[in-house]
Amino acid sequence: MPTDVERWKSEVYGNEIREHLYRFAEEGWEAIPDDEHDAWFERFKWWGLYHQRNGQESYFMMRIGTPNGVLEPGQTEVVAEIADEYARGPGTNPEFGDAYVDWTTRQSIQLHWIKLEDIPEIFEKLESNGLSTQQACGDSWRNIVGNPMAGKAPEFVDAWPVIQELNDRFKGNDDHSNLPRKWKVSVTGAPDGSGQGDINDLALEPAYKEIDGEEVRGFNIAVGGGLSRNEPRIARQIDVFTRPENAADVAAGISSLFREHGDRENRYNARIKFLMDEWGAKKFRKVLQEDFVDFELETAGVDLREQYTYNAGGKEHGDLIGVHEQADGNYYVGLNVLVGRMGADDTAELADLAEKYGSGEVRISQRQNVMITDVPEDDLDDLLDEDLLEHYSPDPHPFMRGSVACTGTEFCSLSIVETKNRQVRYARWLKENVDLPDGVEDFHIHLSGCTASCAQPQIADISLRGMKTRKDGEPVEALDIGLGGGLGEDPHFAEWVGQRVPVDEVPGAIKNLLASFEEQREERVVPEEQRGGDGEAVERETFRTFIARHDEEELEDLIEPEETSYEDPMMHNTKMTWYPYADEDDMADSPAPTDGEGNSIAPADD
Numbered sequence: 001m002p003t004d005v006e007r008w009k010s011e012v013y014g015n016e017i018r019e020h021l022y023r024f025a026e027e028g029w030e031a032i033p034d035d036e037h038d039a040w041f042e043r044f045k046w047w048g049l050y051h052q053r054n055g056q057e058s059y060f061m062m063r064i065g066t067p068n069g070v071l072e073p074g075q076t077e078v079v080a081e082i083a084d085e086y087a088r089g090p091g092t093n094p095e096f097g098d099a100y101v102d103w104t105t106r107q108s109i110q111l112h113w114i115k116l117e118d119i120p121e122i123f124e125k126l127e128s129n130g131l132s133t134q135q136a137c138g139d140s141w142r143n144i145v146g147n148p149m150a151g152k153a154p155e156f157v158d159a160w161p162v163i164q165e166l167n168d169r170f171k172g173n174d175d176h177s178n179l180p181r182k183w184k185v186s187v188t189g190a191p192d193g194s195g196q197g198d199i200n201d202l203a204l205e206p207a208y209k210e211i212d213g214e215e216v217r218g219f220n221i222a223v224g225g226g227l228s229r230n231e232p233r234i235a236r237q238i239d240v241f242t243r244p245e246n247a248a249d250v251a252a253g254i255s256s257l258f259r260e261h262g263d264r265e266n267r268y269n270a271r272i273k274f275l276m277d278e279w280g281a282k283k284f285r286k287v288l289q290e291d292f293v294d295f296e297l298e299t300a301g302v303d304l305r306e307q308y309t310y311n312a313g314g315k316e317h318g319d320l321i322g323v324h325e326q327a328d329g330n331y332y333v334g335l336n337v338l339v340g341r342m343g344a345d346d347t348a349e350l351a352d353l354a355e356k357y358g359s360g361e362v363r364i365s366q367r368q369n370v371m372i373t374d375v376p377e378d379d380l381d382d383l384l385d386e387d388l389l390e391h392y393s394p395d396p397h398p399f400m401r402g403s404v405a406c407t408g409t410e411f412c413s414l415s416i417v418e419t420k421n422r423q424v425r426y427a428r429w430l431k432e433n434v435d436l437p438d439g440v441e442d443f444h445i446h447l448s449g450c451t452a453s454c455a456q457p458q459i460a461d462i463s464l465r466g467m468k469t470r471k472d473g474e475p476v477e478a479l480d481i482g483l484g485g486g487l488g489e490d491p492h493f494a495e496w497v498g499q500r501v502p503v504d505e506v507p508g509a510i511k512n513l514l515a516s517f518e519e520q521r522e523e524r525v526v527p528e529e530q531r532g533g534d535g536e537a538v539e540r541e542t543f544r545t546f547i548a549r550h551d552e553e554e555l556e557d558l559i560e561p562e563e564t565s566y567e568d569p570m571m572h573n574t575k576m577t578w579y580p581y582a583d584e585d586d587m588a589d590s591p592a593p594t595d596g597e598g599n600s601i602a603p604a605d606d
Contacts, residue, residue: 006264008039009139014177017043025119029058029593046140046177048133049119052112053413055578057592059089060114061411063136064126065143066364067167068150068160068187069107073360076351078129079109083344086122089113090591091579093410095421099344103337105404105456106184107364108136108143112411134171139179141170141255146187146195148363152326152373156206156304157217159189162247169248176255180262181270183255184226187219187247193308194318196366198491199225199459201272202254203235204247209301218243220303223254223284224276227453232493233273238285241301253292261287308488319367319442321401322394323380331380332363332373335389336396338427339405339420340368349388357383366456368404399430402444402461406454409574410581415449417466417477417503418574421581423447426507429566434511437518439540444486445510447479459485461543462510463494468573471502476571478502481509481559484547492544495552498559504571508562516558517546 002010012020021044024031032040041051048063064079071079079101088099089112102110114122126132135141144163147153151160166185170176176183187204188195197203204219219242225235242250263269276284289297321334335350342350350370354362359374370392375383384394393400403426406412408419426445436443446460457463463482468475481498501509522541547555574580578590 002264003267004038005042005139005267008042009178011039012043014046014140014174015134015172017046021047021049022120025116029116043138046135046138048136049114050137051413052411053409055587055590055592056089056411057590058116059112059592060116060119061407062087062111062114062119062122062133063104064109064111064131064133065136065171066108066131067144068146068163069148069364069366071362071364072130073355074351075129075131076354076360076362077348078125078131079111080344080348080351082122082125083111083347086115086118087111087113087344091582093421094581095424096341097343101342101344101347102407103340103342103364103368103370105340105366105368105406105454106143107145107148107366109364110407132171135177137182139181139183140177141166141173141179141183141185144185144187145200145366147190147192148194148365148371149320149324149326149332149373150187150189152328152332153190153324154327155189156191156208157189157219157244159187159195159204159206162189162204162219162244163187165248166251169252170255176252176259179255179259180264181267181272183258183272185251191304191307192318193487194320194366196456196459196487197222197225198234198487199227199232199456200235201226201258202251204242204251205303205305207241207301207303209241209298211298216243216301218301219247220300221250221254223281224273226271226273227456227458227493228271229268229451229453231273232453232458233276234491234493236276236281237300237303238281238288239300240285240288241298243298246295249293249295250297253288257284257288257292306489319369319401320365320371321367321369321396323384326374329377330358330373331375331377332358332371333375333380333383333394334365334369334371335392335394336401337369337392338400339403339423341420342370342392346388346391350392353383353386353388397431398436398441398443399427399434399445402442403427404444404446404455404460406448406452408447408449408466409577410579412449414452415466416468416575417449417479418570418580419447419449419455419466422503422568422570425566425568426510429507429564430510433507433565434514436514437521437540440543443543457482457485458493459487459491460494461485461547462513463496464506465496467500469500469502471571475573476502476504477568477574479506481506483513483555483558484544486544492548495547495555497552497555498561501559501561502571504566504568505561505563507566508564509559511564512560512562513558517543521546 207220222235405423448455469478482494485494577585
């Protein structure tokens with residue numbers, strides 16, 4: 001029997017939602033019938049709108065899709081203007097103020113406190129500048145991700161034209177607008193793994209194949225990756241190679257297969273990873289070939305997985321922070337945006353600097369950071385001296401560099417704990433109080449407010465996941481702690497070994513863990529023939545390797561929660577507030593509309 005969501009979608013979905021959205025915007029929040037809130041809020045997602053959580057009724061989060069994280073000249077300024085004019089709500093964030101922009105782990109943009117009545121004006125401003133919220137959420141093709149510097153940084157195969165073709169072909173395409181669940185796609189032309197294809201529903205990864213005596217560059221296809229809930233999967237190879245010019249046709253076939261065979265009776269099992277579990281790669285390929293493409297599929301080529309270094313535990317940075325040369329001889333400068341949040345004024349200044357020193361283009365990475373592109377070498381020093389770069393550094397401390405956090409209870413109905421401000425406080429405390437062992441230049445700490453994994457915690461060195469517990473007899477916010485996740489040559493999900501640690505004891509646990517790593521870290525002498533010109537004679541064990549050689553029981557012993565000088569102002573249950581940072585934060589204090597009897601109009605959690 002189809003789910004409620006499938007029934008709602010069968011009545012109104014896709015592009016036609018827009019006319020209803022505009023009608024509600026004209027008539028006001030109250031025009032949405034109380035008993036239809038859940039249905040309309042589910043449909044609105046297709047146009048990039050999530051209703052915010054209980055206590056924030058009538059306010060929406062708006063997601064803007066930017067394929068591969070590319071903001072063309074002028075677009076960053078438009079985002080800053082919209083954030084400044086429309087994304088100011090009744091609550092003030094003590095770290096980030098009244099108006100800000102969130103850069104996401106899927107190279108998109110999120111704005112908060114959006115009012116329904118303002119949506120037509122916002123859409124007009126976005127669309128007149130080449131931006132859109134179409135399919136930024138919902139059961140369809142989401143924002144396509146990849147190496148954010150595709151088309152500019154050196155690549156094995158040029159991914160940018162493929163990304164553009166996929167975006168143009170499938171955004172707004174009625175044949176692919178109503179899938180069983182969300183559809184996340186990664187296209188990567190560089191061998192550094194920065195497109196994170198392993199954790200996407202559909203991944204196109206760089207490969208080559210000898211065809212008719214010639215080496216042809218293209219992509220191998222993997223299907224069924226993902227992190228959500230407690231069911232993470234690494235995308236599985238389906239023994240298909242595609243040339244760039246055929247990539248959209250292959251992708252269409254796989255999307256159509258999912259549309260026809262995905263589970264529409266159980267949303268929990270509706271992701272394609274579960275279909276892959278049921279069928280296996282061999283059957284998946286057979287059905288794809290027989291029913292969904294009208295040309296002979298090539299068998300897989302030689303992939304470049306052994307060259308992947310992204311979050312693999314070594315010294316090489318896959319986050320693209322810092323100064324890097326482009327293929328054309330100009331440079332791009334990657335700036336660290338702590339937990340991906342940037343004030344509206346700072347976003348406007350970012351746009352100004354991109355225009356002043358580069359082409360005006362800005363790009364967003366899956367580590368919630370931004371890049372200014374096309375900077376001539378002669379202008380680099382002046383750009384690096386700009387005041388904005390003092391706060392958004394191209395050379396940040398590893399604890400700042402590796403901090404990722406989702407939206408949390410500030411706005412999200414699913415989250416169990418506060419995230420953004422907490423991870424900022426964690427990073428600052430760790431920077432001031434914990435010394436990383438020698439040679440550790442990358443260290444990733446990802447904080448996700450629940451098991452939905454929007455902060456991608458399972459692929460971090462230290463993974464944090466929202467929970468609840470009791471301390472001194474009182475309910476407090478807590479985190480599960482996972483260790484040793486990462487992508488790369490040997491992708492591996494974090495082992496969840498610390499359970500329900502009170503949030504104020506987590507920094508102490510990290511400090512103690514790193515002390516144990518430094519004390520127990522192994523070294524090996526590198527044979528002279530393997531050292532290279534300036535290679536080190538002694539190779540120190542990486543954190544990821546250290547974690548991998550311990551079993552679960554040993555890892556549990558390494559987690560030693562401890563109170564320290566770190567203090568957490570949000571120990572209470574922030575999910576039960578209308579806004580975690582408000583002076584009067586009880587639900588009864590919410591400024592959101594009420595039912596006329598003082599009761600907040602609270603739709604069920606999504």
